[in-house]
Amino acid sequence: MCKSADYTIHAAHHHHGWDHSIPPVETVAPGTTLEFECIDSAGxxxxFDSTADDIAKLDFGKINPVTGPIFIDGAKPGDAVKITIEGFKPSGFGWTANIPGFGLLADQFEEPAMHIWKYDPDTMAPSLFLKYGKVPLKPFAGTIGLAPAEPGTHSVVPPRRIGGNLDIRDLAAGTTLYLPVEVAGALFSIGDTHAAQGDGEVCGTAIESPMNATVTLDLVKNAQLETPRFTTPGPVTNHLDRMGYEVTTGIADDLMVAARDAVRRMVDWLxxxxxxxxxxxxxxxxxCGDLRISEIVDQPNWVVSFYFPRVVFE
Incomplete structure (x- = not known):
């Protein structure tokens, strides 16, 4: 069960860029637990009735909204915000899309495509993908970040030193994340919630799903953290491991080429x-599939592997 929140930050309090001049929604003491209503990445x-035709109608100025920001009393540059991810309240709705011009194989998949997911928010049972199989679910927040010191508005899309659109699947319930503070109060925001994602999010979208996220915000004084780090509560792939994996590889002197080749070969195999x-x-x-660097020392060629969980087709 999710820890009870001291505050609820409603979805109306969202923004579309990192900017330390955005007024905080709330000022809280370290150790405060908050529940955030998070809008999906399409804003x-x-x-449930959307189709691939709706991709062309999207207003990309509304993409990747984050709820916040929250001013943490006493946070100063050089400190770190300790974020304990308490849990999620999923909605039961999600979507995955191929968006032209976006994704690892964008040059090979130029037409829009869409899959709408309907899942049970109470049981979080694996969700059906067309007629082919069921994907195990693991909710997490794709975007968790603080305001940057550099003035002006900065896109939410790329990840940054102070967090942001990290898209790390393991930022799930029970994980503790640490982010470096660059401005007074830190100005924490969260969004881009997912019901499931593979490591790499190779087509550019996961199971994008609105949901509530509950976190506890604390401070580590004078942490001098360079980039985000996190601690997981235990195994991170046990929802996928049970029946093993099918694995394809890419071997090249460029990691991006190897990654693309590994994914392309899995697409062909499927x-x-x-x-x-x-x-x-x-x-x-x-x-649901994971890109992994298998070897990066035997120059001049590196090995990237793509792991697809067999449990999907059980």
Whole structure:
């Protein structure tokens, strides 16, 4: 059960860029627990009836909203915010899309595609992907960050030293995340919640899903943290491990080329063995498959592997 929150920050208090001049929604003491209503990464523009045709209608100025910011009393540059992720209240709705021009294989998948997910928010049972299989779910927040010291408005899309759009699947319930503070009060915001994602989020989207996130915000004084770090409460892939994996590889003297090759070969394998359309396989890889650097020392070639969990097809 999620820890009870001292405050609820409603979805109306959201913003679309990092900017330390945005007035805080609330000022809290270290150790405060807050529940945030998080809008999905499309800014609420999609619903159960949406199709691939709606991708062209998206207002990209509303993409990746984050709820906040929160001023943490006593936070100063050089400190770190300690974020304990207490839990999530999922909505039962999600979407995955191939958005033209976005994703690891954007040059190979130029047409829009969409899958709408309906899942049980109480049981969080694996969710059906078309007729092919069921994806195990693991909620997390893709975007967790603080305001940067540099003035002006900065896009939420790229990750930063102070966090932001990290898209780290393991920032789930029980994880403790530490972020470096650059401005007084830290100015914490959170959003881009997902019901599931593979490591790499290769097509550019996961199971994008609005949900509430509960976190406890604390301070580590004079931490002098360079970049985000986190601690997980235990195993991070046990929802996927039970039946093992099918694995493809990419081998090249460029890690990005190797990563693309590994994913492309998994898309091909899923098409041949499961009869899936290539774009469907690509989206499915994004929500449950993992890119891993297997070898980075045997120059001049590096090995990247793509792990696809067999439990999806159980």
């Amino acid at each position: 609420g523009q999609l619903d 098409g041949k063995t499961q009869g899936m359309a290539a774009v469907d396989a690509y989206m499915l890889c994004s929500v």
